[in-house]
Amino acid sequence: MNIEELLVVRDLKKHFLPKKKFLETSSAPIRAVDGISFILHKGETLGLVGESGCGKSTVARTLLRLIEPTSGQVSFCGTDLFALKETEMRNLRKEMQIIFQDPYSSVNPGRRIGHILQEPFEIHGFRNKRENAEKANQLLEQVGLAPDYFNRYPHELSGGQLQRVGIARAIALNPKLIVADEPVSALDVSIQAQVINLLLDLKDKLDISYLFISHDLGVVEYFCDRVAVMYLGKIVELADSEQIYNSPQHPYTIALLNAIPSLESGRSKQKVSLKGDIPNPANPPKGCAFHSRCPIKEKQCEEKIPALKEIAPGHHVACFLKH
């Protein structure tokens, strides 16, 4: 089977330079994304998981060029995104959309829902007002909102309903790729399931591929075909969802899976909770960035950086002890 590559990311880096302090000659850059590579196939859902500060949202924004990358290459359907001019990029954004975590801060509070949903069409040159309104109505229906929401304002909607508006806006222009940045984290449990189901339905109906960013491993397992685990700006493990959850290899992945509170209390999991916090990305530990918290580290981990290597078909791990 030949699966089409939709998005190819090669050695993507995004370093932020902190503001120079008085009399300081130079300050260390914050390596938010520090050389990550992956491929997203057509029709696939790839999960990007990690703790806050690991750079997962920066990946999302850099991919869509909402912020400019430091270096690296991203090609979307064969087009090199970073070589495009601003206007060309804007045209291509039709094909790649984003859903944000907080639905309230991602819509204009002074505009009615109907207007918010017509905006993508207006921006991309559809001038027929009546047609646009009609399309906005169809979008409402597609995401399971009643037609009378058309004239309401964002504050009149609950978080779950407003996230549906965010999703409707993202699918308006029939994108090939949707980057979903923690789309259900701000929602209540009973609403999370509704929104996840909606995203799954749309995937089948509209043939969308997702890059799904989340810190919730339970949701990711449910939703994603493949999973990439990030730590301090790097991918430490990348594999099929099944491999990640059934035979995690990287000690960080294992710790993450162990830390999830389980509904069955007293299940037989060994409690090896990691000590300490995620290190400062401006001053990451030498060698493998995880060695400062790793329960199985060796001498070489403090000196050399492990590469992401394939240890089984489709299963990539960046850890010396698993190579």
Added chain:
Amino acid sequence: MSSPELEIQNLTVSFSTTKGKLIAVNGISFHLNPGETLALVGESGCGKTVSALSILRLLPEPPAEILSGKIIFDGQDLLSLRAKVLQDLRGHSISMIFQDPTTSLNPVLTVGEQIAETLLRHTAMNRREALQKSADLLSRVELPSPKEKLQYYPHQLSGGMRQRVMIAMALACSPRVLIADEPTTALDVLIQAQILELLRSLKKETSILIITHDLGVVAEIAQRVLVMYAGEIVESGPAKALLKNPFHPYTKGLIASIPKLGTKKRPGARLEEIPGNVPSLDQRPSGCPFHPRCSWAMEICKTQNPQLRMIEAQRQVSCHLEPGSL
């Protein structure tokens, strides 16, 4: 059986808004036993935080107003106490930790000063003793190099460390009751696991009322659970039994809608969901507040709000259905 550490009787809290007086907590009663960890679970807006804040009278009144109820602690009703007396209780016999450690700490005072403040207010310690004790508390909550950390300002600490400082402050006077309002919600899973472990280790020292929306957290830490919906307790019972075999359709739906780790999905499988939305306070449905979202709803549910009734030992549910018929 020993008498409960804290007892809440028929608590009703309302808020005055432009839409009139809205009931946020509707006549709830529960108790916290000595040495127990009790979880109050529910989605946003169900009244769990309002209930917790009422215990120490921390709600701004107005707009909030406690319409009825008693909160019995140490043989007296906290709601009838004068502000001054209540002040002596807060942080001393009953203390609280909040969801967001960043906004709960004073950004311009060092960690040491903030912990010592509690001790200076409630004990006869002098400043030096209070700072020494603060360092002990920081090592109790497993903050590395506690002596140094006393000099730190909150912004120099990570979220997990700040929450440890909050817990150290709450523990300063060895309170009999610790109220923890979503203590791990703002934290990453790995840090959450650490904080839960810390809270678990406190069980011997204090009774804990933990407020959370996360049933996983409940399973990890609580002995008993109260499930709230639209300002009412809809189900209560021992954590293990309740999570394994919920009686109320809402509890059942809540448990089912969580993607569980290790349950291999079938391709194209959907998550079970609870239809509809959490009702807002001004649109409280008639009868059982859950009936518009309940797939078992009967005629009677539309008009009559079921009472919380005992089903089996320690298990209560407010539902018209026969227990076990889900």
